[in-house]
Amino acid sequence: GAVVSQHPSWVICKSGTSVKIECRSLDFQATTMFWYRQFPKQSLMLMATSNEGSKATYEQGVEKDKFLINHASLTLSTLTVTSAHPEDSSFYICSARAPGGMDTQYFGPGTRLTVL
């Protein structure tokens, strides 16, 4: 199956700093990538849909100025958590969907963010 990677797998940062998370589709081109957040013992919540070459579509309640998404190429999307605070600590997971098709979304391994 298709492989999606995320980097870093975990990050610890101080409150007020910005953190960038990368999501790459390794063996296919993804016109659409998705960013999810998962708090402990809860399910995945979609944050935004990232389309290559256009602005991301954010879900209700997700601040687009705080969670900056860039999908500059067909294999890379980045999520930047700006001015991170402890309440942003969470597990961030991306997924990618190949264009045109019947395939499902392929998930990256996730990034554990801890904001001190």
Add this chain to the structure above:
Amino acid sequence: EDKVVQSPLSLVVHEGDTVTLNCSYEVTNFRSLLWYKQEKKAPTFLFMLTSSGIEKKSGRLSSILDKKELFSILNITATQTGDSAVYLCAVETGSNYKLTFGKGTLLTVNP
């Protein structure tokens, strides 16, 4: 607002038991229903269901979709301790293939 409801939220069984996990949904522009298994990290794909009444099977796991009654079940037979995980149901909708997840069922299989 799209909704996906899973039941039970948690389940404890003994090795060898058979379990049935439930997923019901109310969504607009249904495309497919998916089952994932999540252990420590990101979800791993189990099944994708698009048509009613056609069972998908993989080893001891099987799943079926009822698009009239808007639900799906995931069956696991002869459970093993390695089946212990959170099982997530998600429904894919719309032209942008958005996934809405249920809260998951935490399955614990004791030896």
